[in-house]
Amino acid sequence: xxxxxxxxxxxxxxxxxxxxxxxxxxxxxxxxxxxxxxxxxxxxxxxxxxxxxxxxxxxxxxxxxxxxxxxxxxxxxxxxxxxxxxxxxxxxxxxxxxxxxxxxxxxxxxxxxxxxxxxxxxxxxxxxxxxxxxxxxxxxxxxxxxxxxxxxxxxxxxxxxxxxxxxxxxxxxxxxxxxxxxxxxxxxxxxxxxxxxxxxxxxxxxxxxxxxxxx
Ligand code: AMP
Numbered sequence: 001x002x003x004x005x006x007x008x009x010x011x012x013x014x015x016x017x018x019x020x021x022x023x024x025x026x027x028x029x030x031x032x033x034x035x036x037x038x039x040x041x042x043x044x045x046x047x048x049x050x051x052x053x054x055x056x057x058x059x060x061x062x063x064x065x066x067x068x069x070x071x072x073x074x075x076x077x078x079x080x081x082x083x084x085x086x087x088x089x090x091x092x093x094x095x096x097x098x099x100x101x102x103x104x105x106x107x108x109x110x111x112x113x114x115x116x117x118x119x120x121x122x123x124x125x126x127x128x129x130x131x132x133x134x135x136x137x138x139x140x141x142x143x144x145x146x147x148x149x150x151x152x153x154x155x156x157x158x159x160x161x162x163x164x165x166x167x168x169x170x171x172x173x174x175x176x177x178x179x180x181x182x183x184x185x186x187x188x189x190x191x192x193x194x195x196x197x198x199x200x201x202x203x204x205x206x207x208x209x210x211x212x213x214x215x
Pocket of ligand 1: 061089
């Protein structure tokens with residue numbers, strides 16, 4: 001895999017995280033999810049965790065300066081590797097911030113892939129989503145329920161529902177997505193870098209489609 005900088009965009013619950021994990025495991029990408037980074041800071045009760053907790057649990061966007069601070073720290077260690085950005089950039093200033101840090105090393109975002117899904121499907125998927133507290137694996141009570149209720153099939157850890165996966169918060173996250181993240185699609189589209197995939201195709205077909213795009 002060449003040192004590609006790939007951005008995965010899509011509404012919450014479109015399957016970006018699942019695709020990003022597949023691309024990490026099978027194709028050697030470094031998977032960088034700002035949402036995972038923030039949840040980790042919150043659970044470690046770090047200074048960044050204290051700054052972002054209220055935003056993350058209520059589904060509002062963390063301010064751009066805080067986001068770019070953690071991204072720049074990550075980039076200092078990882079720039080030049082094949083990186084897959086999941087859930088970032090979510091605003092135009094974040095997209096510009098990413099371009100700036102890449103340009104300093106004569107790099108750029110190579111492609112932005114939109115994994116698209118209608119709002120009602122997002123709500124159906126996310127209210128049934130559960131995550132393992134121990135290994136972080138995501139499962140869905142509708143598509144692939146765990147063998148034992150509340151227990152992770154992979155590691156036996158406890159499955160929990162994210163505080164931001166309740167219907168009211170999901171609707172708020174969707175409206176934030178439409179207002180603040182959709183302009184980022186336009187940003188990449190005008191640069192000829194945006195590709196769209198129908199998230200309703202399901203995990204395996206979406207993955208094949210992404211492989212075809214980046215081949
Ligand atoms: P996610 O796991 O990507 O759905 O992110 C969960 C939450 O973390 C979001 O609802 C935001 O509160 C916060 N977050 C994650 N990534 C970003 C970002 N790039 N910009 C602002 N807030 C973010």
